[in-house]
Amino acid sequence: MSESREDQAGEGRADEAEVEREREERLAPENRPDDAEVDNTDRDFDETKGKFTDTEGYEQAEERFPPMGEQGA
Numbered sequence: 001m002s003e004s005r006e007d008q009a010g011e012g013r014a015d016e017a018e019v020e021r022e023r024e025e026r027l028a029p030e031n032r033p034d035d036a037e038v039d040n041t042d043r044d045f046d047e048t049k050g051k052f053t054d055t056e057g058y059e060q061a062e063e064r065f066p067p068m069g070e071q072g073a
Contacts, residue, residue: 025031044053048063065071 040052045051046053046058048065048067049058049061050064051058051061
């Protein structure tokens with residue numbers, strides 16, 4: 001006996017809810033590893049070096065990439 005469309009749609013919503021619960025659990029701050037970087041909005045990124053300016057070794061890093069706007073396609 002096959003399932004009706006309503007049964008399948010109901011399962012889809014249940015699956016979506018389960019996925020959302022799992023996502024919230026994975027992203028919860030108390031479940032992150034100690035050194036996990038999640039929010040980099042307060043950090044400055046140097047696109048020519050490919051590193052954040054507060055990264056260890058940034059000062060010694062060589063420029064490896066052309067500046068934004070000078071990258072050819």
